[in-house]
Amino acid sequence: MKLSVHTHEELTVLKVLEPRLDAANAPELRLRVSEMIGAGTQRLILDVSAVEFMDSSSLGAVVSILKMVGGSGDLVIAGAHGIVAELFKLTRMDRVFQMAADADSALDMMATA
Amino acid sequence: MKLSVHTHEELTVLKVLEPRLDAANAPELRLRVSEMIGAGTQRLILDVSAVEFMDSSSLGAVVSILKMVGGSGDLVIAGAHGIVAELFKLTRMDRVFQMAADADSALDMMATA
Amino acid sequence: MSTYNIRLFIDSQLAHVRLLGSAVRGIGQELDLPTEQVGQIELMLVEAVNNVIEHAYDNETGHDVHVRVECNPDDQLKVIISDRGHPIPAAQLQRGSAGDDALLPEPESLPEGGWGLGLIRMLADSLHYECNQDGNHLHLCKQLA
Amino acid sequence: MSTYNIRLFIDSQLAHVRLLGSAVRGIGQELDLPTEQVGQIELMLVEAVNNVIEHAYDNETGHDVHVRVECNPDDQLKVIISDRGHPIPAAQLQRGSAGDDALLPEPESLPEGGWGLGLIRMLADSLHYECNQDGNHLHLCKQLA
Ligand SMILES: Nc1ncnc2c1ncn2[C@@H]1O[C@H](COP(=O)(O)OP(=O)(O)O)[C@@H](O)[C@H]1O
Ligand SMILES: Nc1ncnc2c1ncn2[C@@H]1O[C@H](COP(=O)(O)OP(=O)(O)O)[C@@H](O)[C@H]1O
Numbered sequence: 096m097k098l099s100v101h102t103h104e105e106l107t108v109l110k111v112l113e114p115r116l117d118a119a120n121a122p123e124l125r126l127r128v129s130e131m132i133g134a135g136t137q138r139l140i141l142d143v144s145a146v147e148f149m150d151s152s153s154l155g156a157v158v159s160i161l162k163m164v165g166g167s168g169d170l171v172i173a174g175a176h177g178i179v180a181e182l183f184k185l186t187r188m189d190r191v192f193q194m195a196a197d198a199d200s201a202l203d204m205m206a207t208a
Numbered sequence: 209m210k211l212s213v214h215t216h217e218e219l220t221v222l223k224v225l226e227p228r229l230d231a232a233n234a235p236e237l238r239l240r241v242s243e244m245i246g247a248g249t250q251r252l253i254l255d256v257s258a259v260e261f262m263d264s265s266s267l268g269a270v271v272s273i274l275k276m277v278g279g280s281g282d283l284v285i286a287g288a289h290g291i292v293a294e295l296f297k298l299t300r301m302d303r304v305f306q307m308a309a310d311a312d313s314a315l316d317m318m319a320t321a
Numbered sequence: 322m323s324t325y326n327i328r329l330f331i332d333s334q335l336a337h338v339r340l341l342g343s344a345v346r347g348i349g350q351e352l353d354l355p356t357e358q359v360g361q362i363e364l365m366l367v368e369a370v371n372n373v374i375e376h377a378y379d380n381e382t383g384h385d386v387h388v389r390v391e392c393n394p395d396d397q398l399k400v401i402i403s404d405r406g407h408p409i410p411a412a413q414l415q416r417g418s419a420g421d422d423a424l425l426p427e428p429e430s431l432p433e434g435g436w437g438l439g440l441i442r443m444l445a446d447s448l449h450y451e452c453n454q455d456g457n458h459l460h461l462c463k464q465l466a
Numbered sequence: 467m468s469t470y471n472i473r474l475f476i477d478s479q480l481a482h483v484r485l486l487g488s489a490v491r492g493i494g495q496e497l498d499l500p501t502e503q504v505g506q507i508e509l510m511l512v513e514a515v516n517n518v519i520e521h522a523y524d525n526e527t528g529h530d531v532h533v534r535v536e537c538n539p540d541d542q543l544k545v546i547i548s549d550r551g552h553p554i555p556a557a558q559l560q561r562g563s564a565g566d567d568a569l570l571p572e573p574e575s576l577p578e579g580g581w582g583l584g585l586i587r588m589l590a591d592s593l594h595y596e597c598n599q600d601g602n603h604l605h606l607c608k609q610l611a
Contacts, residue, residue: 115339275576350488
């Protein structure tokens with residue numbers, strides 16, 4: 096799974112470089128994040144702007160990541176669009192996640208949090 | 209089959225509005241052109257700029273259109289791109305057809321012919 | 322325009338589901354459906370196929386997952402997902418018929434699953450499930466814009 | 467990445483070929499192949515399927531056209547077109563092996579057909595044809611960029 100990791104002080108921006116998050120690769124995303132948390136990451140921006148398709152089992156993996164980082168202030172989902180944004184809306188999980196239009200506004204959001 | 213027809217003096221620009229020309233719809237294109245020729249059309253620009261896919265059986269229909277209009281000076285293929293342009297090139301039928309980048313340059317080509 | 326149909330098969334492996342999803346997305350694009358609708362069709366299909374692999378076949382490889390796509394481009398698209406594994410329990414299938422609230426897990430409980438059938442119900446314009454000697458068949462229908 | 471595969475079936479009708487073409491185009495896009503390559507794969511597939519409908523089945527509806535797509539996204543894509551109709555005559559299949567000139571009809575003769583097998587040969591990186599008790603199978607292989 097292609098991911099890019101950028102660190103901005105205590106913030107980590109994890110960008111998913113795959114066009115697809117589904118039951119086949121969501122477990123790997125979960126694992127990679129749990130390794131990052133084990134290595135000290137505490138506040139995370141998950142940039143899904145390159146993701147064109149996402150299913151509910153990868154939404155489950157993202158919820159599990161939310162639980163791992165601790166509180167909702169410590170995870171922002173950035174760049175959800177198209178069917179990915181719709182998945183968060185249909186399941187009403189956009190009530191639970193902090194959602195930002197892109198990684199930059201997610202950085203602003205976290206700086207003021 | 210969606211086609212648009214524009215007449216510029218004795219020239220007709222026939223634009224194919226379908227994204228696909230294949231064995232299923234090429235006979236209809238051939239028929240529609242033969243009706244136009246029956247109704248007096250002599251010089252034709254076939255604008256395929258909206259066509260994203262074309263197979264060899266529709267290339268055969270275009271050759272048959274060339275024969276119907278008479279000489280190669282009387283038919284210009286405009287706007288072939290992607291796999292459509294490649295089909296003309298692979299079969300070397302770009303040697304036989306006059307090809308123009310778009311309908312405007314086809315009009316220029318015919319005006320000076 | 323007349324009705325077309327195509328049948329697609331994959332083996333019961335989650336890694337192969339993207340081939341079905343992208344094939345059906347390609348068909349939706351060919352039919353010139355709006356992008357949002359193409360995404361919704363792919364999502365309802367993928368949720369149904371994931372359920373077949375995970376629940377009907379208990380994640381066992383070596384079974385066929387069959388998808389039939391029927392389309393009348395002027396009107397509607399039908400996607401029929403068939404398997405020969407365990408059928409969907411009636412209680413699960415009826416979930417949600419009592420109203421939207423029962424359809425999906427509560428967001429605040431931070432669920433990690435349980436959205437599949439609810440999403441399918443929300444994304445399909447109609448749903449019909451049939452079990453016969455040929456297996457289990459989930460018929461999903463989408464009205465085209 | 468491991469190998470995936472999917473099988474697709476249509477009835478032997480030219481109107482249904484676009485479903486196969488667009489499904490395989492969707493798969494090519496999903497694998498992130500360059501646009502030119504996706505177009506080439508669709509063209510070689512459509513030429514082969516048209517031939518099956520027109521020649522193997524003499525334009526008779528009611529027969530299965532079977533396409534199997536196998537892909538190893540790092541390496542190559544195989545498209546296998548199978549039918550149970552008349553096989554491709556050996557003479558036609560060998561046409562072109564003597565050199566490019568014999569592959570395609572002369573442009574200046576204003577041909578209205580006869581390009582199919584030549585195009586398939588040019589677009590596929592390798593080609594293999596096999597007839598057995600399960601039918602006729604045209605194996606086309608495309609190296610991925
Ligand atoms: N195709 C199926 N075959 C058998 N059982 C199914 C199928 N789809 C769903 N189920 C049952 O219905 C339950 C709810 O499914 P779903 O809403 O998709 O959530 P999840 O798959 O996350 O559990 C599943 O846990 C399973 O017991
Ligand atoms: N799948 C097939 N089954 C049987 N015969 C075939 C098949 N494909 C091609 N042929 C034979 O080979 C000939 C050449 O095919 P092709 O190069 O595609 O040109 P065309 O289809 O325009 O004739 C056909 O006319 C037909 O006799």
